[in-house]
Amino acid sequence: MxxxxxxxxxASGELAPNPVDAAPVSWETAxxxxxxxxxxxxxxxxxxxxxQVRAGRGEVIALRWLGKNGERRTFSYxxxxxxxxxxxxxxxxxxxxxxxxxxxxxxRLPELYITALGALKVGAVFCPxxxxxxxxxxxxxxxxxxxxxxxxxxxxxxxxVREQRCALPDLEHVLLTDSGxxxxxxxxxxxxxxxxxxxxxxxxxxxxxxxxHFTSGTTGSPKGALHVHEAVVAHRLTGRxxxxxxxxxxxxxxxxxxxxxGVSYGIIAPLTNGATLVVDEAExxxxxxxxxxxxxxxxxxxxAPTAIRMLMKAGVELARGHDLSxxxxxASVGEPxxxxxxxxxxxxxxxxxxxxxxxxxxxxxxxxxxxxxxIRPGSMGRPLPGIEAAIVRRRPExxxxxxxxxxEGELALRxxxxxxxxxxxxxxxxYRHCFTDGWYLxxxxxxxxxxxxxxxxxxxxxxIKTAGHLIGPFEIESVxxxxxxxxxxxxxxxxxxxxxxxxxxxxxxxxxYAASDALRKELxxxxxxxxxxxxxxxxxxxxxDLPKTRSGKIMRRLLRARELGLPVGDLSALENxxx
Amino acid sequence: MNAMSQEQIRAMILRxxxxxxxxxxxxxxxxxxxxxxxxxxxxIDFLRLMxxxxxxxxxxxxxxxxxKLSTLKGCERYLxxxxxxx
Numbered sequence: 226m227x228x229x230x231x232x233x234x235x236a237s238g239e240l241a242p243n244p245v246d247a248a249p250v251s252w253e254t255a256x257x258x259x260x261x262x263x264x265x266x267x268x269x270x271x272x273x274x275x276x277q278v279r280a281g282r283g284e285v286i287a288l289r290w291l292g293k294n295g296e297r298r299t300f301s302y303x304x305x306x307x308x309x310x311x312x313x314x315x316x317x318x319x320x321x322x323x324x325x326x327x328x329x330x331x332x333r334l335p336e337l338y339i340t341a342l343g344a345l346k347v348g349a350v351f352c353p354x355x356x357x358x359x360x361x362x363x364x365x366x367x368x369x370x371x372x373x374x375x376x377x378x379x380x381x382x383x384x385x386v387r388e389q390r391c392a393l394p395d396l397e398h399v400l401l402t403d404s405g406x407x408x409x410x411x412x413x414x415x416x417x418x419x420x421x422x423x424x425x426x427x428x429x430x431x432x433x434x435x436x437x438h439f440t441s442g443t444t445g446s447p448k449g450a451l452h453v454h455e456a457v458v459a460h461r462l463t464g465r466x467x468x469x470x471x472x473x474x475x476x477x478x479x480x481x482x483x484x485x486x487g488v489s490y491g492i493i494a495p496l497t498n499g500a501t502l503v504v505d506e507a508e509x510x511x512x513x514x515x516x517x518x519x520x521x522x523x524x525x526x527x528x529a530p531t532a533i534r535m536l537m538k539a540g541v542e543l544a545r546g547h548d549l550s551x552x553x554x555x556a557s558v559g560e561p562x563x564x565x566x567x568x569x570x571x572x573x574x575x576x577x578x579x580x581x582x583x584x585x586x587x588x589x590x591x592x593x594x595x596x597x598x599x600i601r602p603g604s605m606g607r608p609l610p611g612i613e614a615a616i617v618r619r620r621p622e623x624x625x626x627x628x629x630x631x632x633e634g635e636l637a638l639r640x641x642x643x644x645x646x647x648x649x650x651x652x653x654x655x656y657r658h659c660f661t662d663g664w665y666l667x668x669x670x671x672x673x674x675x676x677x678x679x680x681x682x683x684x685x686x687x688x689i690k691t692a693g694h695l696i697g698p699f700e701i702e703s704v705x706x707x708x709x710x711x712x713x714x715x716x717x718x719x720x721x722x723x724x725x726x727x728x729x730x731x732x733x734x735x736x737x738y739a740a741s742d743a744l745r746k747e748l749x750x751x752x753x754x755x756x757x758x759x760x761x762x763x764x765x766x767x768x769x770d771l772p773k774t775r776s777g778k779i780m781r782r783l784l785r786a787r788e789l790g791l792p793v794g795d796l797s798a799l800e801n802x803x804x
Numbered sequence: 805m806n807a808m809s810q811e812q813i814r815a816m817i818l819r820x821x822x823x824x825x826x827x828x829x830x831x832x833x834x835x836x837x838x839x840x841x842x843x844x845x846x847x848i849d850f851l852r853l854m855x856x857x858x859x860x861x862x863x864x865x866x867x868x869x870x871x872k873l874s875t876l877k878g879c880e881r882y883l884x885x886x887x888x889x890x
Contacts, residue, residue: 357846508840509847512868535851539867692848724848750827758825758846 228564231577231600252611252643255462266428269435269457270309270345273496275426277302285473286501289521290335293507298335302496305342308417310424312343315416319398321374323348323427324434328372329482330354330363330381333506336402336413337482340376341492348429349374350451352437355483355694359757360385361704364392365446366439369650371395376413379404431455431643437650438485440585441697443687449650450585456489457497459589459644464494466609467581467593468525469554472499475521479505479514479528484694485585486558489644490527494589500525511539515547518574522551529559529693533566533578534723544573552576554596558583559693560725561681564602580605582681584667585695586659588644592679605671605679613639616673617664624662635685636671637664687781689718691726696760698781704755705730705762708748710738713771715779716762719788730762731784733770740767808861808887810880817879820856824849835877850874863887 260276262268274287283303290298300308321327327344329352331337337353344351352370354363363385367375372395377386379401390396390409398411405412429435436452464470468490476495480486495502503521507513509532518526536544555570556579571577581593582605592614594606608614616634617625628634640663649656659666670682689696698716705714713733718726732748734740745765752761772780786793808816818830821839828843839845845853854865854873863886865873873879 357844508850510871512871531848535847535867543868692846721848723851727848746823746826750825753825753827753844758844758849763824763848763852 228568228602231567231571231602233597233599250462250466250610252458252462252641255458256643259458259461262426262428264428267431267454267457268345268348268426268429269454269460269493269497270342271426272457272461273345273493274302274306274309274342277496277499278306282472282499285499287496288335288338289475289501289503290333291503291505291507291517291521300335300338302499305338305496307422308339309342309346310422311417311420312339313346313424313426314420316343316347316349316374318416318420319374321347321349323429325349325374326352326370326372326437327374328352328354328367328370328376330356330358330375330377330385331402332356332378333481333504334378334402335504336376338492338504339417341482341488344374345435345454346424346426348427348433350434350437351488352439352449353483353488354439355481355757355759356381357483357757357759358385359753359755359760360389361755362447362700362757362760364389365700366449367393367396369439369446369449370437374398374400376400376402378402382410429454432647434647436488438488438585440485441688441695441700442655443697444699445655445697446699447697448652448655450485450646451648451650452588452644453647456588456644457493459642460489460493461497463590463593463609464490464498464500466597467579467590467595468494468527468556469596470495470498470500470525474498474500474524474553475503475551476500476525477503477505477517477521477523477527479526479532480558480693485588486527486529489589490558509535511536511543515544515549518549518552519547524551524553526552526555528555528557528578530557530562530566531559531692531724533557533562533569536573537566537569538723541573549574555579556581556593558590560690561603561605567600567602577602582606582669582679584669586646586665586667587638587642588646589642591638591642601674601678603680604674605681607677607679608638612642614673614679615639615664616671616679617666619661619666625664625666630673630675633670633672633682636667636669636679638667639663640665687717689716689726689728691718691721691728692724692759694759696728701728701730701752701756701760701762702779704752705732705748707755708751710734710744711748713779715771715781715784717781717785717788719764719785727764728760728762729764729766729788731766731768731771733768810884813880813883813887814876816860817857817876817883820853820860824852824856833876835880836875838874839876840874857883861887 287302287305288300327349400413435454439447478491555576562580579594581590583590594600616628617637702714712735716730719729721727772783
């Protein structure tokens with residue numbers, strides 16, 4: 226069906242300057258709005274906290290933390306500045322230098338925010354790891370990042386790190402948020418308590434590394450996308466222009482800081498805009514979420530399609546019991562939001578969800594439905610001012626052809642915005658492969674309509690978006706292949722009403738092993754132990770063998786087409802058709 | 805399904821749980837600690853658990869009641885009550 230455009234008018238904006246009327250901001254202007262370090266240079270943590278304190282806003286609440294058991298703690302900008310100063314001094318004492326990697330493996334705890342800001346202050350590179358990763362993804366990322374420091378909890382350390390320390394020679398210091406004190410393991414809070422709360426940020430250049438986010442491709446191990454301090458120009462500007470963040474706004478970003486959204490928009494964008502950040506430690510719970518929106522008087526909300534679909538399932542009655550009138554702007558990210566979700570927001574919360582599009586590599590929102598323009602439900606929106614997007618087709622000999630409106634192709638962005646990633650750690654070739662003719666090639670397939678709205682179609686590769694998390698097949702298939710019964714494994718994203726897609730594995734067994742329900746469960750369990758619940762397959766099916774190309778690559782597309790009953794297309798490249 | 809005994813209800817919950825998280829040692833589950841904290845059930849797993857329990861018992865589990873079913877004890881208590889009043 227056709228969805229009606231949700232119209233915006235200047236009158237619908239209550240704050241000045243009304244974004245509908247505001248002139249586009251150039252990157253140069255946005256850069257000039259940053260303060261910079263007192264002695265020169267640029268540092269994200271300075272712009273996020275120290276600057277707010279210097280401007281006399283130290284007593285404004287920066288962080289409102291809601292514990293899963295009902296605890297509640299607040300941190301003013303001044304407190305966050307002091308705590309991150311203490312942590313920065315502690316990192317210095319541990320010998321952490323500019324460019325060293327500092328990882329966090331934790332749920333949404335206050336210590337995570339202190340670590341991020343403290344690490345940035347010493348010029349280290351902050352690298353968050355999703356706490357629902359199993360030991361294998363954690364080890365791979367800690368090894369690849371060459372992390373010297375890991376901040377985590379005693380539970381996660383025991384479950385996912387301790388036994389692997391011998392394989393992580395670079396990991397010198399583990400800091401536990403809730404205990405500590407044994408060789409190589411310290412107590413996070415003892416470290417903080419021993420240090421001064423004064424710290425002068427040393428010089429960091431705009432193009433110094435600041436953030437490391439792991440992401441996945443179809444092949445090979447996870448890629449560490451590097452972002453620099455200058456990315457803060459885009460974080461701050463998009464926070465204001467897309468999320469409509471103003472000083473003092475209560476803002477809730479439900480994304481976990483283990484992924485890029487939870488850092489770019491769960492830490493940096495709100496703090497650099499002087500907002501009050503709400504952080505909920507608990508897992509999704511519809512009633513709890515409505516209570517938070519109401520009680521905390523959330524004005525701006527950034528959440529994800531999986532959560533929106535679960536709220537829709539819980540029914541409008543649950544929402545009706547809450548006063549959500551404080552909510553001024555709602556946005557979504559992680560995967561395309563279906564038009565029903567956009568409209569449901571308007572009908573149930575009083576605000577439509579504004580879908581936004583960006584990637585780990587782009588560092589900040591690139592294409593969005595903003596407060597300043599009409600929403601076409603189901604669309605990604607339009608490129609932000611300063612972002613040039615195009616739909617392209619790669620030429621076999623290199624380079625791209627730009628396609629006309631209505632054509633389907635790959636979404637590309639003209640290089641030149643400040644939060645564009647500056648490399649994959651130790652993988653120059655894969656980095657170079659993302660660019661051609663001055664365009665960044667996103668790997669996302671889309672189309673553009675005559676009015677410049679972009680519409681997402683799918684991925685050009687085999688990565689899977691499940692519950693908003695980007696998962697590569699390689700990590701899962703290689704773990705399954707470690708099981709003695711498994712000869713071949715291929716995985717696909719299977720459509721799911723809530724997660725968008727769930728991971729389904731197809732497995733061919735070695736001779737001597739017979740398919741059975743017990744073995745199916747054993748393999749799922751085996752994967753869950755190593756990979757964690759977010760990455761492990763939720764379904765697994767045995768097949769005689771997997772369809773492969775002549776060069777031996779597993780044809781996941783064919784597996785997916787079969788699963789969904791879609792036409793399988795041209796099979797001429799197939800070596801064996803296991804029909 | 806109204807005639808399920810306490811033991812049958814517990815066995816059914818553990819069977820469904822064992823299908824979603826086969827790595828969990830269901831016999832060793834502490835009935836008073838949340839599945840999430842104990843066997844790393846994430847929110848998609850939990851939703852699958854709720855929907856499977858509905859299918860097994862023909863009881864509608866209201867979304868707003870989900871938090872009551874976050875532990876084994878909670879699941880047992882909720883399903884026992886709902887089956888009794890069904």
